[in-house]
Amino acid sequence: MSKSTIVLGAGIIGVSTAIHLARRGRSVILVDRRTPGEETSFGNAGLIQREGVVPYGFPQDIGLLIRYGFNNRIDAHYHASALFKLVPFLGRYWWHSNKSRHQAIAKAYAPLIENSILEHQDLIEASGAQQLIRKDGWMSLFRTTGKQDAELAEAERLAKEYGVGYQALTREDLAREEPHLRGDFVGALKWKDPWSVTDPHGLTKAYLQYFQSLGGRFASGDASSLAPRASGHGWQVMTSDGPLDADVVVLALGPWAEDATRKLGYRFPLGVKRGYHMHYAAAGNAVLNNWAMDAERGYFLAPMDRGIRLTTGAEFADRDAPKSPVQLARAEKVAREIFPLAERLDAEPWMGARPCTPDMMPVIGKAPRHEGMWFAFGHAHHGLTLGPATGRLVAEMMTGEKPFLDPTAWRPERFNP
Structure with a gap:
């Protein structure tokens, strides 16, 4: 009989993991307190970022840090009341973002990113979700030649080291690509490899339906009820249908992983970067x-x-603090100056929390001190990008296959020896 498995967390990481386990004959139940894909996976820029081999580091420039201190920017915002609690995480994040350490982390991180398109393609085709995908990359718009030159030089480095494709766009090229764009942009950088998703929540739901077609089940339950089974072997979670037992559990809980792991004696320095989104209609016949x-x-x-x-960019705050979408208001004001946005289409701003480790890499692997427990969380800005690659890697390790990537760099033991 195949081992029964509970996957806790039904975001893109958990759903992808559940698929790969079900494909390998495991009896899998996916558990979440909400319906699948409604937490962090719901709100993002919708990019499968093949170009994102270098994780987002903490700024090292003192002048820039001073400007952030004024707390009036779009790309970063902080709650002053949360700073004392956040200092240990931010300090370690800053330390790992040193140029030499950051470059070493990028080399360790890159194999996951490099496989992101191929692994998504597998699940997109299997789930019939092709209508949600565009394969024409994305662009970064520049207001100054200094910023443009620096970013193009970095793109050239990534092209040489990691095989990333890009195209430099002049002011005239940009005008042809985006005729309704306003503003004095000097040009753009177009990343050619990434795919974009026109409905990230819809993609997670399509993957869920594919998982269910493989015999997998979804149950409503709370990860806080996770406990060892009375027999001493396996795990139990309370669900709306009663207690659910399984031989093995996977924690794919995103920013809530710290709550579950801390109860079990682990100390993962997991921080969060909160973010916001809002949808708008385009005015008149404008098209982006x-x-x-x-x-x-x-x-x-x-x-x-x-x-x-x-x-928006990142908001540094307590994970569960009330919404404070000041960045969204700032961004909307500027965005209306460069593109004819019409009315808001959402009743209120959406907010989510990205789960981040100070070394900018996810936690993937077997729990160091508990049998039958596996971790898959901490993907920061690249949860959507890395869902299928992470799911395959975890499933291969759990079933004794040779992993298609060396998982050493992402092992839990780096934080919990």
């Missing part, structure tokens, strides 16, 4: 053709099925 980031301002515009989605 590309996923586009205003590089010097730090917000993103994405032409999705529901409308044009505006996403």
Whole structure:
């Protein structure tokens, strides 16, 4: 009889893991307190970022840090009341973001990113979700030649070291690509390899339906009820249908992983970067053709099925603090200056929390001190990108296959020896 498995967390990481386990003959039940894909996986820029081999580091420039201190930017915002609690995480994040350490982390991180498109393609085709995918990359818009030159030099480095494809766009090229874009942009950088998703929540739901077609089940339950089974072997979770037992459990809980692991004696330095989005109609006959980031301002515009989605940068705050969408208000004001946005289409701003480790890499592997427990969380800005690759890697390790990637760099033991 195949081992029974509970996957806790039904975001893109958990659903992808459940699929790969079900494909390998495991009896899998996916458990979440909400319906699948409604937490962090719901709100993002909708990019499968093949170019994202270098994780987002903590700024090292003192002048820039001073400017962040004024707390009036779009790309980053903080709650002063949370800073004392956040200092240990931010300190370690800053330390790992040193140039030499950051470059070493990128080399360790890159194999996951490099496989992101191929692994998504597998699940997209299997789930019949092709209508949600565009394969024309995304662009970064530049207001100054200094920023443009620096970003193009970095793109050239990534092309040489990691095989990333890009194209430099002049002011005239940009005008042809985006005729309704306003503002004095000097040009753009177009990343050619990434795919974009016109409905990230819809993609997670399509993957869920594929999982269910493989015999998998979904149950409503709370990860806080996780406990060892009375027999001493396996795990139990309370669900709306009563207690659910399994031989093995996978924790794919995103920013809530710290709650579950801390109860078991682990100390993962997991921080969160909160983010916001809002959808808008386009005014008149205006069309936004590309996923586009205003590089010097730090917000993103994405032409999705529901409308044009505006996403903000990172908010550093307590994970469960009330919404404070000041970045969204700042971004909307600037975005309306460069593109004819019409009315808001959402009743209120959406907010989610990205789960981040200080070394910018996810936690993937077997729990060091508990039998029958596996971890898959901490993917920061790249949860959507890395869902299928992570799911395959975890499933291969759990079933004794040779992993298609060396998982050493992402092992839990780096934080919990």
